[in-house]
Amino acid sequence: MPVEEICMRHGKSLDFMSPLFAALKAGESFPQAWKKAEASPVLCEEDRELLSQFGEGFGASDTQGQLNHCSLCGSLTKKTLLKAEEDEKKKGKLYRMLGLFGGAAAALLLC
Amino acid sequence: MENPEKSFREATAPIAPRIRDLLRALPPQIQTSISEIRLRAGRPICLWGKGVTWFLNHEGVTLQQEQGLCASMEDLQESFREMCSYSIYSHQEQIRTGFLTLQGGHRVGVCGTAVYREGKQTGIRDVSSLNIRIARAVPGCAGALLKRPEILEGGLLLAGPPASGKTTLLRDIAMYLSGGQNSAIHKVTVIDERGEICGVNNGIPAWSSLNCDVLDGFQKVDGILLAVRSMSPEYLICDELGGLGEAQALVQSVNAGAAVIASIHAGSLSELLHRPQTKALLQSGAFQRIALLSHGVPGHIQQLLRAGDLLAQVDRGGFSSFSGSHSGISGVEETA
Numbered sequence: 001m002p003v004e005e006i007c008m009r010h011g012k013s014l015d016f017m018s019p020l021f022a023a024l025k026a027g028e029s030f031p032q033a034w035k036k037a038e039a040s041p042v043l044c045e046e047d048r049e050l051l052s053q054f055g056e057g058f059g060a061s062d063t064q065g066q067l068n069h070c071s072l073c074g075s076l077t078k079k080t081l082l083k084a085e086e087d088e089k090k091k092g093k094l095y096r097m098l099g100l101f102g103g104a105a106a107a108l109l110l111c
Numbered sequence: 112m113e114n115p116e117k118s119f120r121e122a123t124a125p126i127a128p129r130i131r132d133l134l135r136a137l138p139p140q141i142q143t144s145i146s147e148i149r150l151r152a153g154r155p156i157c158l159w160g161k162g163v164t165w166f167l168n169h170e171g172v173t174l175q176q177e178q179g180l181c182a183s184m185e186d187l188q189e190s191f192r193e194m195c196s197y198s199i200y201s202h203q204e205q206i207r208t209g210f211l212t213l214q215g216g217h218r219v220g221v222c223g224t225a226v227y228r229e230g231k232q233t234g235i236r237d238v239s240s241l242n243i244r245i246a247r248a249v250p251g252c253a254g255a256l257l258k259r260p261e262i263l264e265g266g267l268l269l270a271g272p273p274a275s276g277k278t279t280l281l282r283d284i285a286m287y288l289s290g291g292q293n294s295a296i297h298k299v300t301v302i303d304e305r306g307e308i309c310g311v312n313n314g315i316p317a318w319s320s321l322n323c324d325v326l327d328g329f330q331k332v333d334g335i336l337l338a339v340r341s342m343s344p345e346y347l348i349c350d351e352l353g354g355l356g357e358a359q360a361l362v363q364s365v366n367a368g369a370a371v372i373a374s375i376h377a378g379s380l381s382e383l384l385h386r387p388q389t390k391a392l393l394q395s396g397a398f399q400r401i402a403l404l405s406h407g408v409p410g411h412i413q414q415l416l417r418a419g420d421l422l423a424q425v426d427r428g429g430f431s432s433f434s435g436s437h438s439g440i441s442g443v444e445e446t447a
Contacts, residue, residue: 002198030197059197062226062234066200 003030003059016040016051030059046080115143115247121215121317122245123148125193127186130156133167141165141172146274151240152187155179191238194219207234215317216246216310244274246307248318252276253283255412256402262415263288263346266370266397270377271404276411277374278307278350280404282318284372285309285348289322299323300344300369302334308350323348335360339367347371358391371397380414384425393422 001009004024011017019040023033034055038048050073057069119142123134126148134148141158149157155176156167165172166179173179194211195202205211211219220242226234256262263284269277285308289299301323303309310317311327324342326334331349335357338344347364352375364371375392377383380403392398401421403414 002196002201004196029193059195059199060192061199062203062206063200 016042016047031055034058050077050080118215118217118245118247119143119145122213122217122243125190125213126150126243127182127189127193130167130180130182130186130190133169133180137171146245148243148245149240150182150187150190150243152184153181154240156182187238187241190241191221194241203234207232209235210305212306212310213243214310214312216307218244218246218305218307220244246310246317247279248282248286248320249276249279250283250286250320253280253287256280256284257287260294262400263372264370265399266365267372268352268392268398268401268418269372269374269404270380270383270401271374272378272406273376275404275406277404281348281350281372281374282308282321285323286318286320288346290320291322296322297345298343299346299348300326300338300342302326302329302331302338302347302349304329304331304334305350308348332356332360335364339363339369343367344369347373349373351376352392353388355388355391358388358395358397361392361395361397365396373397377403380416384421390422390425393418393425 007017007020011020017037017040019036020033023036024030028036034051038051038055043051053076054069054073057066057073059066061069116139120135123131126134130150134142144160144163145158146161147157147159149159151157156179158165158167158172163174165174166176168178168180192199194213195206199206202211206221209221211221213219220240221235221238222240222242223235223238225232226236256267269280271277285299285301287294288297290296299322301308301321303311303325306327309321309323309325309327311325316323316325324338324344326338329337331352332354334349335347338347344364345368347369349371350373352358352373361371361373375383375386375389377386383389383401383403398418401416401418402412403416405411405413
């Protein structure tokens, strides 16, 4: 199955992939379309970097090479996900409190 | 008539843009003369056609190699990835055998460094050269053969060196037989293992006048047996017979009453007779005649020979030059 079909089948529901599908529909090549996905505003810098690394090797080797590439990128993504989950635990409460304070300040100003 | 400029555009579509743009800027008469485009890493880009080798540069073409534009490694990598639709893994089997087939039936030869696993060649890496052979339909190139229907009805084997027009002839024969031009419409099945005869893309042949049943990508043994069992062909057409197993499969097609028109690589009559599978093919009964092609004008038939006579020569363990001729089709003498 070519890379475009794989993306259609497994990436259709991902919001950062929408620019890729739009670019492919407009006739752009797959590498150009992938760059559009990397530039998606919903991604942070770390995610952009991961996507870029994956995109460089996606489709660029034989089956075994692709499996190795996916496995490596999967491991890197898991690491990033764990870090994000820890950050959310540590700072989540703080952000929620800031939200409360901001909302309270706005309510007080409006009274 | 198919548009030869369209063939050139198709064949050059996946080439790296800086080279593709130069190729497409060439005058139409040069574009339609080019049969092969060779890209080699760090070497001048070669264009081959009608016995002439040109070199591409920013001004057009030159006969001077040192004035040619060199293809870079990046050009080759970019072109190769585009030719594989950026999905090299899905073209693994083709790459392993050293070729890719592009939309339109154009074949790309691939050279590079072999990859072996457990003693078996599994792929190619570090692609260092790509040879794009532009497939074109030449309507009427089989005209001399088609004037005598019995030549095809008895089964015909086309033997010739590379670039002698074997595939082009097969394509023209398929169009004629299936298209009903000036004659009945026949049931033709094409076993198109490498996708070069019909250039099928998404189920549709590249040439609109091909009204055949196409078994695209099938190995010939599987394709012949499937065709005989389910397509009731009057004619079976396939390219590049090579394995001994194929001769066995051809016996089945003969038993089913289908006439076989096929091709085989052979630089000369001597080479043909010395190939181990030649005897098996002649013994299969699938071919009454063998047409020898030569370099130069694609599809030019040098000699038309009877299979029975050749088999006798093979059995005697040698061959001599054939002398004497019978009245044959215009432009070709049938020798015995």
